[in-house]
Amino acid sequence: MLEFASSEAVRTTGDAPEVCLLNPETLLLIWDMPTRLWAVPKLETTEGKAISPQATLRLPLGGGGTRLLRVIRRPKDAPVSFLAEAGTLGRKDEITIDPDGDFEFASAGMLLEDVTPSGRLSLMSALLGAWASMFRTRRSKSYTIFLNKLVSEIVDTPQRAKAVAKLSDQQILISAGLPVAFGEIEAVYIVSSFGFRRLALPPHESSEGPQGKKQTYMIADRDGTENGAYLVVTGGRALAIRHLAATPVLPSLSRWWLARGKSDADLREYIIGAMARGDTKARKAALEFQLRCPLSSQRVTGGGGLPSGEVDLAVTTARGTLIGGWYRDPAEMIAGIDILDSKGTAHPFGEGFYRYAGNVMDDDRTVSATGFVGFYREIQSQVPILQPRSLMRLTSGSRHLMVPTAQPIDPAEARARILRAVPPQHLTDEIIENCLSPVIGDLQQKLLAAAKIDRTIEFGEPRKEPAVSIVVPLYRVLDFLRAQVGAFACDPWISQYCDVIYVLDSPEQAEECEHLLRGLHLLYDMPMRLVVMSRNGGYARACNSGAEHARADLIAMLNSDVIPHQIGWLELLASKMGGPQEVAAVGPKLLFEDGSLQHAGMYFAKNERGQWLNHHFYKGLPDQFPDANIERSVPGITGACMLLHRGAFDDVGGFTEDYVIGDYEDSDLCLKIRKADFDIKYVPDASLYHFERKSISTHTDYMLGVATQYNAWLHASRWRDMLEDFHENDVPQNRPQNRVSDDDDQGEAA
Incomplete structure (x- = not known):
């Protein structure tokens, strides 16, 4: 046992504890009791007040006794007296500790003497966990020295752990064997001469290995392990200590993985998930690892009445995981489709799973199949998981693994796959809301961050x-x-008083576009500016980026396929702006190339499925239709050509950017303007041609997918109350009776 402190340093009316230092500011008081202590004796001031901070630990001894440990702050200026209960008999001894006492540092060997394995586990857990936080010892060099001595005292020759791969500049992957009987791991600590810390991520336990051991993988910061360290693993009833040798130059994660010669999908996802929580470099490394070391794709093959199926869409984002695919089940053997997490645990989709009728190719013939999409919110990742795994679960209890091919890492490509996941005729608002929208929304934000x-x-x-x-x-x-620049140049008011800004949202055309605009500038001597985006970000981001470069109090948003056919149109629109508190937006009449009406203001109505859609007044009617030639307030105007007051535009936040590709941003902006109590007017005396949707028709993600249905759902979910108010109260104008129906009449896009 430890030697007693000098009587001058510790005075007591009863049995004196052994007093030593954990570090210069922290005292450890030790009593050895001959019997088990089933309750914690009190320690308080002579006035009966609690001592804070203090910690107490009872260590069972092999002979049936108890070693009682108390940790308190070392007194600084004056002696401190307190009352300590002696055992469980209720007697209290008064103890006084002098701050100038010549206390020794704790001896690891004496502290561990005769302590049972469960007591050693409790002691290590307290020293590395609660006590280190309570008494702020993590940066104490003497405390670190004591911990290293204590760990080495517990195991003379610990088994080895090994650093096997470099994950990033800061992180390494460590492998260690633990007994199968160890049980659940509660915490893992690194203890070295540089300090100690708990690993932030829980370890990954692989399947049972040789000699009754399970291989356990841990991710740790490399700092402090270069010259070797101890791994201290604590469980509910077990303690394991492994020695981590000095870490020389390590192979990259991909090289180590390929050299192993075997695939462990659960370990792979554990590593990817850990790297996803790191910095930008670590996240990039996680993507590289997935691309260099993909899983083998797997589908369920049937025949003879057996079920078959495949997952061909799988996207994991920070908001959850979405999968899509098909199955055939002629004998009704399939009980469900489950998603696997990084530990290989299967999770049913529950209410986030939807089926629809479809077809697939089978030996050069088309056969009927059941398509499906499923969303599981709890499996999330900051880095795309390119091959989330699924299970086909049969009624017999058997399970069949399904692994997709590696999914695209680009958010626009991933979004495009989702937009084509469900055929338009089978897509419902319920599927969009509960299944597609969380993942599309996350991908849209990632796309905008890069645009x-x-x-x-x-x-x-x-x-x-x-x-x-x-x-x-x-x-x-x-x-x-x-044609457009020529029309601008031929309009005296535009050429003299207006600023022209083109925003190129397809930067791969930058050289071609610059060459064309430079030639037009030389031809017409009209100043222009070209803003080149870093990548395609959609209509709203392009318009907002152009507005950032606008220097006038009025901003005219104009599609590239809108061509003026008369001079003075913009001057007329500008004259209708009544200041920021009155008219904040005005729009002209737009004509198809055959002279019929394309736009005479915008209103909102439900279709036969009860979905709110945008509609244009009098679309398809002759240009001179009387009601289309009345200047009036309207619920909204198309973004193909709208003049906006800069102050109002900025006040409402410009175009909302979470709509996909280009649709409904214009009506969303109009509703924000109306919500802010501004007016919107339609001015028919200003007229332009609109060669509708010429740009968006080149966007395959839009034309082949369901972007417009997604945008319609997003728009309605955001503005349903206001749209209902328009519909019920005919605000601000009655809907026309002579509207020509057009299924493609659903908003504008660049």
């Missing part, structure tokens, strides 16, 4: 104080630029 202004190119000297800034988003189709 920034890359550079701007000036053609000529910019207008110093323009009356209107014209913003034109460009995507793929540049065919109308010559």
Whole structure:
């Protein structure tokens, strides 16, 4: 046992404890009791107040006794007296400790003497966990030295752990064997001469290995392990200590994985999930690992009445995991489809699973099948999991693994797959809300984070104080630029008072677009600016980016396929703006190329399925239809051509950017303007041609997918109350009786 402190340092009316140091500021008081202590004796001041902070631990001894440990702060300026209960008989001894006592540091060997294995587990857990936090010893060099001595005292020659791979500049992967009987791991600590810390991530336990051991993998920061360290593993009833040798140059994760020669899908997902929580470099490394070391894709093959199936869509984001695919079940053997987590545990989708009738190819013939999509919120990742695994569960109890091919890492490509996951005729608002929208929303945010202004190119000297800034988003189709710029140049008011800004949302065309605009500038001597985006971010992001470069108090949003056919149209629209507190947006009449009406204001109505859609007044009727030639307030105007007050535009936050590709952003903006108590007017005396949807028709994600249905759902879920109010109260104008129905009449896009 430890030697007693000097009588001058510790004075007591009864049995004196042994007093030693855990570090210069922390005292450890030790009593050895001949019997088990089933209750914790009190320790309080002579006035009966609790001592804080203090910690107490009872260590069972092999002979049936108890070693009682108490940890308190070392007194600083004056002696401290307190009352300590002696055993369980109720007697209290007064103890006084002098701050100037010459106390020894705790001896690891004496502290562990005769302590049972369960007591050693409790002691290590307290020293590495609660006590370190309570008494702030994590940065204490003397405390670290004591811990290293204690660990080495517990096991003379510990088994080895091994650093097997480098995950990033900061993290390594460690492998260690533990007995199968060890039970559940509660915590893992690194103890080295540099300090100690608990591993932030729980370890991964693989299947049972040789000699009754299970291989356990842990991810740790490399700092402090370069010269070797101890791994201290604590469980509910067990303690294991492993020695981690000095870490030399380690192989990359991909090289180590390929050299193993065997695949462990659960371990793979554990590593990916851990790296996803790291910095940007770690997340990039997680993607590289998945691409270099993909899982073998697996489908369920049937025949002779057996079920078959495949997962061909699988996207994991920070909001959950979405899968989609098909199955055939001629004999009704399938009980369900489950999703696997990183531990290989199967989870049923529950209410987030939807089926629909479909067809698949089977030996060059089309056969009927059941399509499905499922969303499971609890399996999430900051880094895309490119091959989430699923199980086909049969009524017999057997389970069949399904692994998709590696999914795209680009958020736009992943979004495109989701938009094609369910055929439009089978898509419902319920599927969008409960299944698709969380993942699409997350991918949209990732896409927008990467879609920034890359550079701007000036053609000529910019207008110093323009009356209107014209913003034109460009995507793929540049065919109308010559006609549009020519119309601008031929309008004296535009050429003299307006600022023209083109925003290229397809940056791969930057060289072609710059060459074309430079030539048009030389031809017409009209100043222009080209804003080039870093990648395609959609209509709203392009328009908002153009607005950032606008210098006028009025902003005209104009599609690239809208061509003026008269001069003075923009000057007329500008004259109708009544200041930011009155009219905040105005729109002209738009015509199809055959002269019929394309737009005379916008209103909202439900279709036969009860879904709210955007509609254009009098679409398809002759240009001179009387009601279409009345200037009036309207619920909204199309983004194909709208003039906005800059102050109102900024106040409502510009275009909302979570709509996909391009649809419903214009009506969303109009509803935000109306909610802010501004007015919106339709001005028929200003007229332009609109070659509708020429740009968006080149966007395969839009044309082949269900983007417009998703946007309609998003728009309605956001504005349903206001749309119902318009419908019930005919605000601000009665719906026309002569509307021509058009299934494609659902908003605008660049």
